[in-house]
Amino acid sequence: MPSSRFDRTSWPSAGPHRELLELLDAVHVRNGSRSARVVGRAMHVSAHRVHEIGRGAALPADEEQVRVLLAALAGGGATEQGTTDRAVELFVVARRERDGAGPWPVHPVPAVWGRCGTPAAGTGDGAPVRGRRPWSGVVEAVRERTRRLRGPCRSGPADRRRDGGPSGS
Structure with missing residues (x-):
């Protein structure tokens, strides 16, 4: 079977990202x-995403994805704890070097969602995703614009009938 090694043509010349890629390649x-x-x-991501990480065009999304990537590269077998710790450490440093910030908080995800995309009472802090949320301002702006255009949220057919819309039956 031919070897399917990572494409090294776009790897950084030095630094923590390069070290992370070398470690991932060695496990691979x-x-x-x-x-x-x-x-x-095995990671529940696209082959393109794996390819982008392997050729150095992208970093894993978060520390958990680094762990999952290592396990997938090891074929589901366990990797040494030291290898995993080193990979996570290199990822954090590479991410900080790339973004100039970090570490990234992990926000709890509510288990139950209420009306209009908001969490039900008592189910968390309202953060819909885990990890960094650089787009949160954009999301709020879109929600506000949608509220202005559509009016108040409607929960079902009864609200549509009351507002004069189709009965939905």
């Missing part, structure tokens, strides 16, 4: 050089 080769498609299936 040591465990049979699985294809990006197989690794992506």
